[in-house]
Amino acid sequence: MATPIVSIIMGSKSDFNTMKKAADVLDSFDLGYEMEIMSAHRTPEKVAEYAKTAAKRGLKIIICGAGMSAHLAGVVAAHTDLPVIGIPLSSAQGLGGMDALLSTAQMPKGVPVAAVAINGSVNAALLAIKILALSDNTLTDKFKAYKENMRKEIEEASQKMKKGESPL
Ligand code: RP5
DSSP states (O other): OOOOOOOEEEESGGGGGHHHHHHHHHOOOOEEEEEEETTTTTSSSHHHHHHHHHHTTOOOOOEEEEESSOOHHHHHHHHHHSSEEEEEEOTSSSSSHHHHHHHHHOOOTTTTTTTOOOTOOOHHHHHHHHHHHTTOOHHHHHHHHHHHHHHHHHHHHHOOOOOOOSSO
């Protein structure tokens, strides 16, 4: 795999299935990334150390996903100057993701986290790609191709439905 420039971290192994979708998007753009499990509450020292050293290790963007009282993205943002994208997750024991949405999005001024939708791991990866594409024309072209593909898929579904076929 290419040298990791994006980090995908999650608060628990129970977050993996949702966070894997971000990794799948990055794979489809041939973008190097690393994945880690660490918790702002259960492994706070690891989170701080990881965030403090991320830029030196060549990472450019950190995507953080956590559920319940989700402090992972905020704590990472407090310890790094890299852009941080937060994914609020709907954990099985939580409040359907509203708990994590508020904890992730409601950051105090001075420490920004770009919060996406609840379980919005695909958009988190796409946002990371758009940021990186600002200084990478190849990524810009790949993103245009992604959008064109999305447009075609929707058009094909619409045409099928009009013919009385299932669009699914
Ligand atoms: C959060 O608590 C994690 O990100 C996870 O979404 C949630 C529940 O974690 P587990 O109890 O399943 O490990 O910190």
